[in-house]
Amino acid sequence: MSQSVRVLAAQCCFDIIDNGLSMSEALPRAQAKLSNDLDKALLQEICFGVMRYLPQLEAATSQLMVKPLVKQLRPLQFLLYVGIYQLKFMRIPDHAAISETVEAARALKGQSLTKLINAVLRNVQRHPGIFDFNDAVDAVRFNHPGWLIKQLQQAYPEQWQDILLANQHKAPLWLRVNANVISAADYSAALTAEDIEHQQPIAAMPTAIVLKQAQDVSQLPGYDLGWFSVQDAAAQYAATLLDVKNNHLILDACCAPGGKTCHIAELAPGAKITALDKEPKRLTRVHENLARLNLKATVIAADAAQPDTWWQGQQFDRILLDVPCSATGVIRRHPDIRWLRKNNDIPTLVALQQQILQHCWPLLAPGGRLLYATCSVLPAENQQQISDFLAQHPDARLEPIQHQPDSTTIGWQILPNEQQLDGFYYALLVKDSKD
Ligand SMILES: C[S@@+](CC[C@H](N)C(=O)[O-])C[C@H]1O[C@@H](n2cnc3c(N)ncnc32)[C@H](O)[C@@H]1O
Structure with a gap:
């Protein structure tokens, strides 16, 4: 392994945790500095691993250092996590992991810290007990932020531990x-x-x-x-649940990068599909995906919560609202989400989802279907959101989804790793045809 992989891994983790970049921004930027595909894959493995085990890496380090490295030395603190992650979780010979991590410290302007870094890593190697967190607080034992653990405990008193453990798995392809x-x-x-x-x-x-x-x-x-x-199989349910037909007028109101738009177009190539997203930059991927698959849709950059600015006035037979959400169901796939998402983001997301739902509902034709979807496991974004919506819209009826284990629940909540799927939520709403 080249030294630069470790340097880049430390910088990438620093960019995510201290500068708030997402992994999907920081990692490709770091990978672009490597020419070898194996190095790129290794960089990803280390960065994903550090995000998955951050609290334990911090806790192990704090047992071995009087105080953490701060300010301009922060990237070196992350380098320590990179080194410990390799020792504890990767099949790299210990001597190579240690010596190359120490070398990386020089490249990160940490010449004066090489002895310290060497000593911390050797202690982790010699004393496995340092990495025993069975009796630690939940945030360290399960490697998730306390606020998220608390919300999962409240929502899933029986399953919260399974969800947290599932999030530590690598997601399948x-x-x-x-x-x-x-x-x-x-x-x-x-x-x-x-x-x-x-x-x-x-x-x-x-x-x-x-x-x-x-x-x-x-x-x-x-x-x-x-x-x-x-496309994860949980996401593949969206187009099938909508029951799309060739003569339908269909709205995919939050479409980018277009995974579900393309699936809808595959299932109903004759349908007239309007695919909308608020972020014009993200629409490039929608165009690319449609072109690769030789499919058609009218793609528009617009705000789903402001139909006055884009709607032509003809009601849709089918609407997919794959709304922006906390993404707490896809932490397996995006391990940085647990650190980037904050507790006070949730009410803002709930309000945005509510706006989109409220403004798109009048666009649905009587007898039409609207599928509300999130990749969240939080009830506020899912069951609670739909329950509030139903209470305010007497012309909306909740259609049970055949796959949901209990037909009386509000919508279908898939938990992460259930049948190898991502965590996802679906609620199928049908508009009263007497409208
Ligand atoms: C979960 S993603 C959609 C994934 C997409 N349906 C797919 O399967 O590939 C949510 C999308 O909603 C978009 N979005 C957020 N707020 C929006 C709004 N007010 N109107 C339209 N799109 C919005 C985001 O830019 C993001 O691309």
Whole structure:
């Protein structure tokens, strides 16, 4: 491993935690400084790992140092976490992990700290008890912020620990086969022909394929031919639950990067789809995805909560509201979310979701379906949001979703790693046809 991987890992983690960048901003920027794909993958593994185990890495370090490194030395504090993460969680020989982390300290202008860094890492290596957190406070034992643990404990008294442990897993790579181009059976055969182990574990959705091992998707059969998209199977339920038809007028009101827009277009290529997102920059990906899959939609940069600025006046048969949310259901996939998201973000998100719901509801035709979706596990964004909406809209009826384990719950909450899926929430609303 080159020294620069560790330097970049420390800087990347510093950028996320201290400067508030997301992993999806910080990591590609750091990876661009590496030429070798193995180094890029290694950098990702270390950065993801430090985010997953940050409280334990901090706690171990604090046992071995009088005080943490601060101000301009902060990147070196993160370098210590990078070093300890390698010792505790990676199959890198200890001597290599230690010596190269110490070398990286020099590159981070920490010449005077090399002895300290060496001593901390050697102590972690020699005293495994330093990394025993079975009796630690929950935030350290489960590697999540206290506010989130508290919310999960309240919402899921029986399952909160399972959710926190599930979030420490790596998310599997799911594909969605583009059945317009190739059948799921033929695509499965194409994977088998290349010795790519996979499963189609959801009987109701054979186009959802999970790979046994994640890999470079551009190397999978048919990538350039649009045979498949990368999409978690939980997200693949959206288009199927909407029950889209070729004669429908469809609104995807929060569409970027376009995963669900494309799925809707695959299932109903004749439908007229309007795909909207407030962030013009994010729409580039929507155009790219539509082009790769040879699909069509009218793509507009606009605010779903202000239809006066973009709506042509014709009601939609189907509306998908995949609203901005806390993303607390996809922490497996984005381990930085738990540190970037703050408790006081939640009421702001709930208010935004409510605005979008309220303003899009009149756009739905009588008898039409609106699917509300989040990748959150917090009831305030999910069941509570929908329960409040139903109380204020007598023309809205909640349709039970056939997959939900209990038909009496408000919507379908999928918990992270349940059937290998991301945490997701769906509520299907039908508009009274007497409107
Ligand atoms: C969960 S993501 C959507 C993911 C997308 N449906 C997919 O499957 O690829 C939420 C999106 O909502 C967009 N958004 C946030 N506020 C919005 C608003 N007021 N109007 C429209 N889009 C909004 C964000 O820019 C973001 O792209």
